[in-house]
Amino acid sequence: MKHLGIEVPVKNVPELDKGFIPLGKFNQAFLKDANKPLDLAVERSGGQVAVYHTRIHGTPEMAQADAYYVERVIKTMLWLYGGFKVYISGDEAVCRKMQEIYSAKGQQAFDFDYMANVYEQPFQVVFCDQVPQEKGDPKAIGRHLEGCRIGFDAGGSDRKVSAVIDGEPVFSEEVVWFPKTNSDPDYHYEGIVAALKSAAEHMPRVDAVGVSSAGVYIDNRTMNASLFLKVPKDQFDAKVKDIYIRAIRDTFGDVPYAVCNDGDVSALAGAMNLGENNVLGIAMGTSEAVGFVDPNGCITGWLNELAFVPVDASPAAMRDEWSGDIGCGVKYFSQDSVIKLAPAAGINLSPDLSPAEKLKEVQKLMDIPGSPAEAIYRSIGVYLGHSLALYHHYYGFKHVLLLGRVMSGRGGDIILDTAKAVLADEYPEVAGLISPTLPDEKSRRVGQSVAAASLPELKK
Template sequence: MTSAELKLKTSETLDPGFQPASLFFQHYDEQASQNPESTRTILALARPDGTCFHHSMRLLPDGGEFSELNERYIERTLKFLLWMQGGSRIHFCGPRRLADYLRATYSATGARVFDFGFIGQKIFREDLTVEHHDSAATLPPALDKTTTLGGHLQGCRIGFDLGGSDRKTAAVIDGKVVFSEEVPWDPYFQSDPNYHLEGIRQSLQSAAEHLPHVDAIGGSAAGVYINNEVRAASLFRGVTDADVFEGQVRNIFKDLAKEWNDVPFDVINDGEVTALAAALSLKTHSILGIAMGTSLAAGYCDPNGRITSWLNELAFCPVDMRPDAPADEWSGDVGCGVQCFSQQAVARLAPAAGFDFGNMPFPEQLVEVQMALLEGHTGAARIFETIGNYLGHCLPLYARFYPLKHVLLLGRVTSGDGGEILLETAREVLHAYYPELAESIKLHTPDETNKRHGQAIAAASLPALV
């Protein structure tokens, strides 16, 4: 499968070298289905608590001409599953050589050392391991856990969403928003947790001033949170001292709850709140919520209307298969979603669109591009067309792994006229390349207020009143 076979026909984008993972997987599946020697293979991702996800696929005969292709296929599949569903114990029923390849790649000395450490030790508190199985009968049984979150609108509530470039806060009374604000901040590389703590305190107090009293507080932030405990989060990536993290970060939200007289207080991953915002807005299920902001946040509401236990960290999931795809500055991997659906994507595409922003912060670059679009700058329009092109090709990839009927787009990148261009381009790509999916997947955007504050409002509905 050559680069030419994966290269887009639409060369008018600002990134004509983009090689969609959706087409890579599509071409591979076609080859496997036509090859009589292909075999059924299973990847199972298990967690310490017994949760386990199974993913089945057909694999071309291993060895010879398909060796390198199989490695690429199975490694990119595992990478996607690790960050979509999550698990520290990888079980592989397939060729032993490929199990050895995955074990070496996802190790302390392998190419995916970031994933090895982050998924394993930081999230699940154990080493990430790969075990080979000759038979599917010896795999751990599939077991998923879902929960019903949010939708609680009674009383006086505060909702907050902690992003990488701003804090969004909303005050809600019986489901009606009476106050919302967006405050810029720069938490990513702050080594002193007091920066985060004081910022969150300020936002909560600002919202509380518009309420007669506070019955509950709900929040969202990028990362993994278990029972309000910070397990791993980009928001606190600047806190590199392990003792400081343990002493001042891990229980930061539990400490805040005490300051507010222990009212019901729930904090979860921002992606899950994105999905909840989508479900509340559209009043339907099988929804993938995608928030394009400082990074890429995502969440999923399943066909039964429940939030899954999946990680849904699509920022790290591969979407671009070219070997020299843009690299994620945090994980070091190339072709990840964050480089296509965030302020980072806007900044990366800006020079090709005729902008010279120098070292201007990414949020400010986005604002400049959006203002230039209003003034008729053709390069600004092409930035959003290119991001829309990415999206149109990535939705089939997401549909490969998620039962999907609806997609709700949120975040600062989708605001204004740029968001409309992005959405229209995505629809055009779907109809041109994936006509069946174009009819089955519906794309949505909330109104402008919910685009910017929808997550904070949905977060407010998280806690149930005692």
């Protein structure tokens, strides 16, 4: 495969997506002849900084490839670590190009605006002689099991809730809802309260409530979330920023609570499930929810929104409707990926079905041995094998726990087996370091809501 004049050697290609170019493979090929040092840093809240040292070619004939490579690395850093200020050292021309791309009217205007809103700071790209030093602030989180707790997991297609007594789930349920298409925040509020009350009925009391939800949460407040995509900004500020706090207090009064990004809770679920740390948790559902528990068992404070991290360098890669970018994880590790690949497998899904219903139709076909739906899961497995190697480059994780409804049933086993085969074949140096696993079937579906229940610490 060739991209921007660079030959990209790839042995394993998804059978239903022959044009897929693994971004990690492109990066490796690009760096072979790149000798000019370039340093990047991204600053987020509290003066925290993520740093990345790399190289470019720095020649006129490779200027387009240089700009593409640097932009994809910056894009990855922004959505992996989070940040409102990008520092570039080593090449002023590349910096000027990035300032053009990451601007209010540039190619990545979505990222420019999103990061500014989340961190409530103007977004900037600046040139400097030397980038700032790495600085983090990891925090211990969750694993509190004592008492009567509720764990609520807000997904884009269904909401899950668990009642947990002294670490043991005594009740769990899933309810289909449509938060991403509903503009009335009262719809969301009422759904949250209904779930909390449903779980409370199965316990003698409620000591604490933990919430796992897609989006960015700071101090338990909703800073940005696709769940509330259709809610007008004035209503978002008035009713959504504190929606979980209101729902919990209105229902149970002054009980301890914690609201976390669902990716962080998926990582916590993985760490608790495995009894290990240094875990990347990936929940494949309505989107790709990712979190990371570091080697010390802490949450890093990174954004971990790998749904918007690029994994495919193909210029024909599928476009994400929300961010407007192409080749990002959301179209490869979610129900969107299953739906995207279905026509290539010869499966026609009714346009009248919701995305969750379309996924269920494909999953039903998996009950038939030799079903054409198997090719969908094999293709996602190839995506995953290549992308885990890319993710490992940034995280250095040891364990990967794969959760979410896309991983349910036989399809999840095919995805895992295929991903392991791709890792062993193309990335043996990584395959020997990491262990991708699936939890048991029940944990795949409701593990996050149980882990969410452990988030708050009880008052002493």
